[in-house]
Structure formats: structure tokens, C-alpha cells
Amino acid sequence: MADLKTNFLGIESPNPFWLASAPPTDKEYNVRRAFEAGWGGVVWKTLGSEGPPVVNVNGPRYGAIYGADRRLLGLNNIELITDRPLETNLEEIARVKADYPDRAVIVSIMVPCEEAAWKAILPRVAETGADGIELNFGCPHGMSERGMGAAVGQVPEYIEMVTRWCKTHYDKPVIVKLTPNITDIRYPARAARNGGADAVSLINTISSITSVNLDNFSPEPSIDGKGSHGGYCGPAVKPIAMNMVAEIARDPETQGLPISGIGGVTTWRDAAEFMSLGCGTVQVCTAAMTYGFRVVEEMKSGLSQWMDEKGYTSVDDFIGRAVPNVTDWQYLNLNYVAKAKIDQDQCIKCGRCYAACEDTSHQAISMSEDRVFEVMDDECVACNLCVDVCPIEGCISMVPMQPGETDPRTGKVVQADYANWTTHPNNPMARAAE
Amino acid sequence: MAQGQMAPGIVAGRLSSDELAANFDDLHPAYAPHEAAVAADRCYFCYDAPCQTACPTEIDIPLFIRQIQTGHPEAAARTILEQNILGGMCARVCPTETLCEEACVREAAEGKPVEIGRLQRYATDTLMARGVHPFTRAASTGKRVAVVGAGPAGLACAHRLAMLGHDVVIHEARPKAGGLNEFGIAAYKATGGFAGAEVDWLLQIGGITVEQGSALGQGLTLDALRADYDAVFLSIGLAGVNALRAAGEDKAGVRDAVDFIAELRQADDLSALPVGRNVVVIGGGMTAIDAAVQSKLLGAENVTVAYRRSRAEMGASGFEQDLAASKGVRLMFNVMPVAVHGNGAAVEIELEYTTSAGGSVTGTGETVRLAADQVFKAIGQTLRGAPEGLELDGRKIKVEGAGRTSVPGVWAGGDCASGGEDLTVTAVAEGRDAAMDIHAQLSA
Ligand SMILES: Cc1cc2nc3c(=O)[nH]c(=O)nc-3n(C[C@H](O)[C@H](O)[C@H](O)COP(=O)(O)OP(=O)(O)OC[C@H]3O[C@@H](n4cnc5c(N)ncnc54)[C@H](O)[C@@H]3O)c2cc1C
Ligand SMILES: Cc1cc2nc3c(=O)[nH]c(=O)nc-3n(C[C@H](O)[C@H](O)[C@H](O)COP(=O)(O)O)c2cc1C
Ligand code: SF4
Ligand code: SF4
Ligand code: SF4
Numbered sequence: 001m002a003d004l005k006t007n008f009l010g011i012e013s014p015n016p017f018w019l020a021s022a023p024p025t026d027k028e029y030n031v032r033r034a035f036e037a038g039w040g041g042v043v044w045k046t047l048g049s050e051g052p053p054v055v056n057v058n059g060p061r062y063g064a065i066y067g068a069d070r071r072l073l074g075l076n077n078i079e080l081i082t083d084r085p086l087e088t089n090l091e092e093i094a095r096v097k098a099d100y101p102d103r104a105v106i107v108s109i110m111v112p113c114e115e116a117a118w119k120a121i122l123p124r125v126a127e128t129g130a131d132g133i134e135l136n137f138g139c140p141h142g143m144s145e146r147g148m149g150a151a152v153g154q155v156p157e158y159i160e161m162v163t164r165w166c167k168t169h170y171d172k173p174v175i176v177k178l179t180p181n182i183t184d185i186r187y188p189a190r191a192a193r194n195g196g197a198d199a200v201s202l203i204n205t206i207s208s209i210t211s212v213n214l215d216n217f218s219p220e221p222s223i224d225g226k227g228s229h230g231g232y233c234g235p236a237v238k239p240i241a242m243n244m245v246a247e248i249a250r251d252p253e254t255q256g257l258p259i260s261g262i263g264g265v266t267t268w269r270d271a272a273e274f275m276s277l278g279c280g281t282v283q284v285c286t287a288a289m290t291y292g293f294r295v296v297e298e299m300k301s302g303l304s305q306w307m308d309e310k311g312y313t314s315v316d317d318f319i320g321r322a323v324p325n326v327t328d329w330q331y332l333n334l335n336y337v338a339k340a341k342i343d344q345d346q347c348i349k350c351g352r353c354y355a356a357c358e359d360t361s362h363q364a365i366s367m368s369e370d371r372v373f374e375v376m377d378d379e380c381v382a383c384n385l386c387v388d389v390c391p392i393e394g395c396i397s398m399v400p401m402q403p404g405e406t407d408p409r410t411g412k413v414v415q416a417d418y419a420n421w422t423t424h425p426n427n428p429m430a431r432a433a434e
Numbered sequence: 435m436a437q438g439q440m441a442p443g444i445v446a447g448r449l450s451s452d453e454l455a456a457n458f459d460d461l462h463p464a465y466a467p468h469e470a471a472v473a474a475d476r477c478y479f480c481y482d483a484p485c486q487t488a489c490p491t492e493i494d495i496p497l498f499i500r501q502i503q504t505g506h507p508e509a510a511a512r513t514i515l516e517q518n519i520l521g522g523m524c525a526r527v528c529p530t531e532t533l534c535e536e537a538c539v540r541e542a543a544e545g546k547p548v549e550i551g552r553l554q555r556y557a558t559d560t561l562m563a564r565g566v567h568p569f570t571r572a573a574s575t576g577k578r579v580a581v582v583g584a585g586p587a588g589l590a591c592a593h594r595l596a597m598l599g600h601d602v603v604i605h606e607a608r609p610k611a612g613g614l615n616e617f618g619i620a621a622y623k624a625t626g627g628f629a630g631a632e633v634d635w636l637l638q639i640g641g642i643t644v645e646q647g648s649a650l651g652q653g654l655t656l657d658a659l660r661a662d663y664d665a666v667f668l669s670i671g672l673a674g675v676n677a678l679r680a681a682g683e684d685k686a687g688v689r690d691a692v693d694f695i696a697e698l699r700q701a702d703d704l705s706a707l708p709v710g711r712n713v714v715v716i717g718g719g720m721t722a723i724d725a726a727v728q729s730k731l732l733g734a735e736n737v738t739v740a741y742r743r744s745r746a747e748m749g750a751s752g753f754e755q756d757l758a759a760s761k762g763v764r765l766m767f768n769v770m771p772v773a774v775h776g777n778g779a780a781v782e783i784e785l786e787y788t789t790s791a792g793g794s795v796t797g798t799g800e801t802v803r804l805a806a807d808q809v810f811k812a813i814g815q816t817l818r819g820a821p822e823g824l825e826l827d828g829r830k831i832k833v834e835g836a837g838r839t840s841v842p843g844v845w846a847g848g849d850c851a852s853g854g855e856d857l858t859v860t861a862v863a864e865g866r867d868a869a870m871d872i873h874a875q876l877s878a
Binding site for chain 1: 476
């Protein structure tokens with residue numbers, strides 16, 4: 001079994017699976033059990049300033065989106081930061097860290113956007129012995145209305161300023177957690193780096209309304225007939241999160257900035273994908289909330305089995321491996337030509353590929369009287385839609401054409417060399433290839 | 435005290451009422467909403483769905499399952515009933531394992547089809563539980579159509595005609611409408627008086643009069659019907675039964691399986707219904723299986739189905755065979771009856787082994803005797819009471835196109851007519867299609 005040991009900003013953990021700052025990490029009782037279950041680290045549920053804690057609603061705080069068989073695909077919440085006294089949390093953090101020295105314990109913090117507030121809380125967090133802090137600039141509801149969370153995360157100047165305060169008043173690593181509720185994630189990431197952040201973590205939840213009650217017309221979750229936008233997370237947000245991670249990983253201004261990946265991590269595979277896009281650790285919230293702490297077992301065994309199969313002995317062997325392959329559309333090789341191919345032995349003749357291709361404008365699949373479905377190479381544009389809708393995994397594959405072969409759709413011979421849009425004759429902006 | 439399985443002869447009350455109630459409970463219990471949701475989620479919404487092609491009434495199965503998925507079982511029921519007004523009964527009695535579910539792509543994918551029949555029942559039960567009828571009649575056309583026989587074919591035809599604005603009179607020989615839904619289908623497939631309730635619900639469309647005790651051939655003639663009505667639809671089923679042609683067939687204890695089943699279906703109290711200790715059923719179709727299984731469920735000790743051909747040639751589906759076996763019925767293949775022995779009443783049956791190849795059955799000369807105080811004949815029903823002057827095709831009324839007989843203005847469908855399998859769903863399809871053809875002709 002491959003060793004999953006992780007070193008992130010000098011903070012060591014036995015594996016890259018950390019619990020994200022959220023209800024599963026809100027108290028000692030939970031965090032102890034999480035560590036017993038095998039989690040590599042936790043980011044403690046976000047702490048606020050000294051004084052009376054925030055209050056949560058007393059009705060439903062979660063909404064959901066389901067796939068087939070009521071599988072939870074997306075979760076939305078209107079929960080706030082910890083609603084327990086600061087003192088209680090700090091005492092618990094200190095006790096847990098003392099008992100689990102080999103696990104990462106990061107403290108998430110959100111206090112008002114004034115230097116005094118940060119200066120007050122940071123020494124107290126430092127006293128707990130925790131390994132670092134995470135600045136919660138992400139929470140999209142409840143806290144942002146009070147000028148915290150996403151309200152800070154959406155203004156790069158504030159991010160930079162607060163990060164700098166933290167670096168001034170705290171010695172250990174500072175991770176800045178970013179909100180996805182912004183047009184271009186690179187700006188807040190650059191601001192964090194400029195402020196001296198040791199790493200960024202992302203994403204926090206996405207502003208969302210999961211459903212509307214069609215009897216009383218209240219958004220869900222509904223509190224006495226009214227609803228508020230909540231934060232969306234779970235498997236449904238993974239594609240958005242991974243794109244944002246990749247944007248930061250390949251931006252020349254933030255390249256090399258350590259990233260802790262968050263958003264929809266549910267299986268070992270999700271984690272491996274995030275890590276290949278440059279994440280040193282991943283954080284998990286919804287999967288633990290849905291299935292309980294023991295899901296980490298599968299994540300650990302799966303990742304280590306995959307590493308064994310690939311011959312990787314350390315997570316560093318594959319972290320960031322996919323980053324060079326993330327590029328802009330204009331640099332994609334337009335000389336690459338593929339065709340869909342249906343494996344008749346696996347095909348169950350549902351006709352979904354046919355309906356999809358037929359009604360999505362390519363009309364490249366034929367259907368015979370006896371329901372044999374075949375791709376017509378002279379029409380297939382290799383869009384992949386049939387692959388995506390086929391219920392049988394591996395039944396339809398995309399077969400690349402070899403250089404020298406003639407594409408029956410265009411009549412053109414497939415070229416071996418690479419050519420992209422920037423030099424394409426149809427591109428009015430094409431730079432002549434001198 | 436119940437008599438028990440071992441009580442000799444043909445006696446009533448072998449089992450306690452509780453045991454009987456459990457035995458004759460729903461074969462495929464109704465889905466709870468959660469079960470329906472899980473089952474519906476499995477449907478792939480196939481293009482030109484094979485299940486739909488396999489359904490004799492061509493119900494839009496992917497659409498109705500999607501309507502269940504989206505929380506509208508009543509809309510799903512409407513989709514079903516537009517094609518098959520007896521969709522509730524068909525959901526219970528169709529041999530789905532040889533129809534829609536056999537064709538379901540998930541049968542090919544993982545040997546476990548979407549449970550279309552049970553989903554259909556969920557939808558139709560939901561709608562019928564509301565007591566509403568989802569269709570209304572078109573403006574009256576002033577045309578009158580006679581339907582003979584109130585089985586599935588006749589009811590489907592009558593309903594469609596009434597919906598299209600015609601006035602329909604159903605002439606039914608028996609005191610109750612429903613045909614074999616009421617008198618033939620196994621009790622555990624249509625529990626809780628469903629057959630009768632469905633007829634009542636169907637008749638809510640209006641414009642249909644059922645004249646019970648009105649039999650063609652007994653006072654009622656085809657000529658008179660043709661004179662009195664604008665069109666006639668014959669759906670008289672197969673009222674006759676084939677003879678066994680074995681010595682001793684007339685001994686007490688030997689009877690037609692369909693009569694036994696009809697009696698069972700009409701019994702108010704199953705513990706009052708006599709059944710033998712050693713029952714032998716002759717035949718290999720659905721009727722044979724139903725008679726055997728229900729004898730077993732009534733408490734018979736030994737029940738054997740004796741079929742003269744091989745298992746592969748058996749009319750009853752693999753599912754039916756397995757059902758019988760699971761209830762403890764013994765299936766014997768390649769045996770035919772030669773004699774029933776006993777002094778006045780049956781005691782034993784003598785069977786001869788056979789070889790069956792290419793359609794013909796030949797006795798081997800070797801025989802075996804089984805204890806048999808009750809023998810049921812289930813060797814096929816025959817057309818009886820078909821009016822003179824109609825051309826026949828083999829042993830059924832010859833029809834062409836949508837049920838047109840050789841006589842103008844007379845249509846036929848269901849078991850009595852040529853073509854199609856003898857199934858409830860086929861009868862419904864033929865009744866419906868004949869109605870559309872009659873309507874086209876009457877509107878021309
Ligand atoms: C025991 C048994 C079990 C079966 N089980 C199944 C099953 O599980 N699933 C399935 O799909 N199919 C089953 N079938 C077959 C199915 O019941 C028939 O295919 C279907 O009922 C045929 O419908 P029908 O309307 O043509 O005839 P029937 O249902 O036979 O109806 C004919 C009607 O016409 C009436 N009638 C007859 N003669 C006259 C006359 N001269 N004048 C007036 N009225 C007359 C009869 O009283 C009856 O009401 C079974 C059949 C039997 C016998
Ligand atoms: C109920 C709930 C409460 C959360 N509270 C916090 C919080 O206090 N601080 C924080 O930084 N993120 C919070 N998050 C966001 C998660 O840490 C995480 O960024 C997000 O859920 C995406 O990860 P996931 O898809 O694995 O759930 C919360 C999420 C949920 C579902
Ligand atoms: S790849 Fe696209 S164009 Fe080609 S057959 Fe599939 S759906 Fe049609
Ligand atoms: S979608 Fe897949 S399984 Fe269905 S017909 Fe097409 S190739 Fe076959
Ligand atoms: S064949 Fe099966 S999966 Fe396809 S539409 Fe019919 S029930 Fe659904």
C-alpha cells in the first residue's frame with residue numbers, strides 16, 4: 001500500500017484527506033471520532049470573535065438536489081459559523097491537538113474586517129497549538145451581510161489587507177479560503193498571495209436556491225414561508241471547483257502557490273483529480289455529512305491502490321501532473337480527429353445515443369429495423385454526447401484516427417502535426433505562420 | 435378445526451381461514467410510493483422503446499414511468515389508459531416476463547428488467563383509488579353498436595366506442611360482466627374484487643348498457659343484432675372445452691379446470707370450497723398452472739400437472755412454471771392420460787409416457803399410475819356459440835384487419851377471433867382497434 005503521507009506548508013498529516021470547516025468539525029466529540037476514523041486533518045468549524053456567539057435558524061437549514069435513487073448530488077445550507085462560545089472551542093482545539101500530534105489541526109477564523117479584531121483572536125488561536133489558520137472569506141450567507149465572509153472574499157483589496165494582518169500577528173501558516181461567488185477566481189487568489197498567504201483553499205459554497213415549494217412558493221429550505229440563498233456544495237460543485245483550482249494553478253502570478261482543494265470530494269478518484277490539478281490536500285464536507293466519517297476508509301484505500309497501480313510512492317509523484325495539460329481552447333489541436341465507435345456486444349439497444357445524436361444536430365447514428373445502432377463516420381463530429389448518455393460504461397468509445405487516414409466527414413487527410421485555432425485560416429485574427 | 439392436507443377425498447376446509455387468506459393474497463403486492471420511486475428510477479427512457487413495441491396495446495411505457503418519477507402517477511395512469519382501458523387488470527395479469535419486461539433493455543443489461551407491470555399497477559391504482567374516470571364522451575353520434583360478451587375485448591371495444599360518442603349495448607350471457615377477468619384469472623392475481631371494481635369504474639364513461647343474461651344463440655340472433663344496430667362486435671371468448679378422450683373421463687372427481695376456477699373466483703368463503711387430497715391437472719397452459727397452484731393453495735396434499743409434451747413446449751411461461759414449483763406443485767412432462775380408475779369416483783389416473791417431436795406426440799407404451807381423487811382437464815378452450823354464417827379460420831372466427839369478419843357490419847376480437855395470443859392484453863388491443871375501425875366506418 002502506497003504511503004499517503006502528506007506535507008502541506010510544513011504541516012504533516014498521515015493522508016491528504018482533511019475535513020473541511022463545517023458541522024463535522026464543530027466540536028471535540030466529532031473531531032476525536034473523525035481522527036479515530038482515520039482522517040488526516042481537520043479545519044475546525046469557523047470561529048468568530050469573543051462575545052455572544054452567532055445564532056442559527058431554528059428550522060431547516062439544508063436543501064438538496066438528487067440524482068437517480070435519491071442519491072444526494074448537491075446540498076445547500078444557510079448555516080452560519082460556529083454558534084458555540086469562542087472559549088469552549090479554543091479549549092477543545094488545544095486538547096484535541098495535544099492528543100493527536102500527528103494530525104493536522106487548522107483553525108478557521110472569521111472576524112470583522114478590522115485589524116484589532118484579528119489582533120485579538122490570533123494569539124489565542126496560537127495558544128491552542130493548532131498547526132495553522134484558514135481565513136474564511138467564503139461564507140455566502142448570513143456572515144457576508146455583516147461585512148464578513150464572502151463580502152471580504154469578493155473584494156481583492158480586503159483579502160490582501162486581512163491576509164497581511166494575519167501574517168503580521170500570527171507565526172504559523174495562513175491559508176486563505178476563497179469564495180467561488182466571483183467572476184474570475186484569479187483576482188482573489190493573487191490578492192491572497194500578495195498579502196503573504198502561504199496557501200489558498202477553495203471552494204467555499206456557491207450561492208444557490210435548491211428548489212421552490214410549489215404549494216406556498218417559498219424557496220427551500222423554508223423558514224416560516226421564506227427562504228434565503230444558501231451555499232451549494234457536494235458532488236454537483238466539483239467541476240466548478242476543479243476549474244477554479246486549475247485557473248489558480250496555471251496563472252503565472254499564482255503558479256506554485258499551495259492549494260487545498262475543496263468541493264464535492266466524495267471518492268478517492270475525486271481526490272486524485274483535485275491533486276493532479278495541483279492540490280496538496282483535499283478537504284471534504286458533504287461526503288462526511290452524507291455518509292459519516294467512515295467514508296474516508298474508501299478514499300484512503302482507493303488512492304493508495306491507484307498509486308500502487310501507477311507506481312507512485314508518494315503523493316508528490318502526481319500532485320500537479322495535470323496542470324500542464326490545462327490550456328485555453330485556442331491551443332487545442334484541431335488536427336486531432338476521432339470517431340465514436342459502438343461495441344455491439346455491450347450495447348443493450350436502448351437507443352439513447354440515437355436520440356441524443358439525432359436531436360442534437362449531428363444525425364450521425366443509424367438505427368436499423370432490428371435496433372442495431374451504428375455510428376456513421378461520415379457524419380460523426382466526435383462530440384462525445386453519445387458516450388455521455390449511454391447507460392453502459394465503455395460501450396461507446398472515441399477512437400482517434402491515425403495520420404494519413406481520410407476523415408470521411410470532411411474528406412481531409414488526418415495530419416500528424418499539431419495545429420490550433422491561432423493559425424487556422426478561418427480565424428480572422430490568425431497570425432500568419434512566419 | 436381445519437381438515438388438513440391428508441383428509442381423504444374431495445373435501446372443503448383443508449386449511450384455516452388465516453392460512454387461506456395468506457395463500458390467496460396478492461401475488462405481486464402493490465408498491466408503496468418509495469418502492470415505486472426506486473423502481474421508476476431504473477428506467478432509461480429508451481428511444482422507440484422495445485418494451486412499448488412488445489406491449490400488445492403499445493402503452494408509452496417510458497413516458498408513464500417518467501410521469502411516476504416526476505410525482506404524477508395519475509398522469510401516468512392516463513397515459514396507460516389511453517392505450518389500454520384495462521391497464522389496471524393487465525398490470526396484474528399480463529405475463530410481463532414474455533412481453534414488455536422481456537424486451538426491457540435492463541433485462542439485456544443485467545437480467546433484471548424494470549418492473550413495468552408493478553409500476554403500471556401503481557399508476558392505475560392511484561388513479562382508480564380516487565374514484566374518478568379520466569375520460570369523457572364526445573358528442574353523441576346517434577349510432578348504436580351491439581357488443582356480445584363483456585370480457586376484456588368487449589369492454590375495451592365498448593369503452594372506446596362510448597368515448598367516441600356512440601351508444602353501446604353489451605349482451606352478456608353470464609350474470610356478471612368481466613369475462614375471464616371475473617371468472618378465470620387466478621385469484622391471487624386480482625385480489626380484493628378488483629375485476630368487478632374495474633368494470634364499474636370503466637362504465638363510468640357512460641353510454642354503455644350491459645344486458646346480463648342475454649346470450650347470443652339463446653333468443654338473440656346475429657341477424658336481429660345486425661338489424662337493430664349500426665354495427666356488431668363479437669367478443670364471446672372460448673366458452674367450450676376440449677374433451678380428454680381417456681377412459682373413465684366421466685367418473686366423479688373429473689371436471690373442467692375452468693369451471694373449478696370460476697367457482698373458486700366466485701366463492702365468498704374459500705374454506706367452503708372442496709378440493710381433493712391428490713389432484714392431477716391435465717394440460718400445459720396458464721389454465722393448468724392456475725388450477726394446480728390454486729388447488730395447492732386450498733390445501734391439497736399432492737398436486738401434479740401432467741403435460742403431454744416437453745417443458746420447452748409448455749404454453750405456461752418459465753415464470754408460471756417456477757411459481758407452480760415454488761408452491762409445491764409437481765410438473766410432469768411427456769405423459770398423457772389413458773384412463774381414470776376408480777369405482778364410480780376417481781381414485782387413480784393412469785398416464786402413458788410419450789415422446790414429442792415436431793408437433794406430434796407418440797405414446798411409448800410405458801404407463802404410470804398416480805393417486806388422483808380429483809382430476810382437472812385444462813387441455814384448451816374452444817369456440818362455442820358462434821353464430822352461423824361467419825367464416826372460420828381453423829377453430830376461431832376469421833378476422834382481417836382490425837377485426838373485420840366475413841359478414842359486413844360485424845367485427846370480432848379477443849379469444850374468439852383468429853390471430854393474436856389468448857391473453858387479456860391482446861383482447862383489449864383487439865377490442866380497441868375494432869372500435870376505431872367501427873368508428874371510422876360509421877363516420878364515413
Ligand atoms: C384460467 C385462465 C387463466 C388465465 N390467466 C391469464 C393471465 O394470467 N393473463 C392473461 O393475460 N390471460 C389469461 N388468460 C386468458 C385471458 O383470460 C383471455 O385471453 C381473455 O379473457 C380473453 O378475453 P375475451 O374478451 O376475448 O374473452 P372472455 O374473457 O372469455 O370473455 C367472453 C365473454 O363473453 C361471454 N359470452 C360467451 N358466449 C356468449 C354468448 N353466446 N352470448 C353472450 N355472451 C357470451 C362470456 O360470458 C364472457 O363474459 C387466462 C385464461 C384462463 C381460462
Ligand atoms: C452546513 C455547512 C456549513 C459550513 N460551514 C462552513 C464554515 O463555517 N466555514 C467554512 O469555511 N466553510 C463552511 N462550509 C463550507 C465547507 O467547508 C466546504 O467548503 C464546502 O461545503 C465544499 O465542500 P464539499 O463539497 O465537500 O461539501 C460549510 C458547509 C456546509 C455544508
Ligand atoms: S460523437 Fe457526437 S456526432 Fe459522433 S455519433 Fe456520438 S453523438 Fe453523434
Ligand atoms: S446508448 Fe449505448 S447501450 Fe444504448 S443503444 Fe446506444 S450504444 Fe447501445
Ligand atoms: S425498455 Fe426498460 S428501460 Fe427502456 S424504456 Fe422500457 S422500461 Fe424503460
